[in-house]
């Protein structure tokens with residue numbers, strides 16, 4: 001199919017969307033891309049960390065078949081900002097061919113060593129920090145097992161929070177979490193008897209911003225909120241710190257209720 005005569009040449013799938021933490025089915029998308037000879041890129045900036053976990057890596061099943069991947073170890077793995085990897089399977093110096101400025105005063109080609117190690121000419125920027133080193137050093141220091149536990153723990157905490165939300169009156173999950181994103185509404189008692197419909201949505205939309213303002217002014221919590229696809233504002237809780245406990249997550253729900261119950 002073409003739109004206005006345009007022919008697609010690449011597909012961008014997402015492994016771990018920013019808001020909901022949802023994963024596209026990479027294997028199925030790769031089948032289509034192979035059939036039509038399309039470049040398949042996966043934005044795994046947020047979800048790529050699941051690859052560290054035996055239990056959760058199935059979320060990115062098929063990722064070995066794609067042409068390129070973006071991954072931010074500075075998110076769930078908590079490498080200090082910033083550390084963003086762009087991985088390409090290409091072996092034809094694609095990045096060099098795209099970005100090289102071939103400045104005659106830099107990156108001489110007649111040096112005594114293999115000049116393919118000169119990475120500076122492959123990126124848009126020239127002078128830059130070796131961000132990959134931070135990840136390498138952290139991986140060496142903590143070990144693969146510790147990084148895996150970080151991911152497993154974050155996802156276990158997300159599941160705990162989702163279960164706690166299901167048990168509480170006035171709290172409603174948007175969807176069962178696929179990853180570490182737990183998205184939910186808090187419905188104050190005054191709105192609980194309203195039938196599902198535009199009047200309730202309109203009132204509910206105003207709740208999260210007020211609760212957020214109150215939690216920030218009190219200094220007790222920082223939880224993001226947003227609207228999405230026409231739905232009223234909801235809270236989006238993402239936990240990655242290994243120091244967060246189940247009690248802390250229960251406190252989040254207690255605090256939201258205590259700050260919003262009069263609305």
Ligand SMILES: *Cc1c(COP(=O)(O)O)cnc(C)c1O
Pocket residue numbers: 014016017018043045046072084
């Ligand atoms: C965070 C994120 C990005 C970009 O993150 P930077 O930290 O700006 O590199 C891209 N895609 C997704 C899905 C993300 O969650």
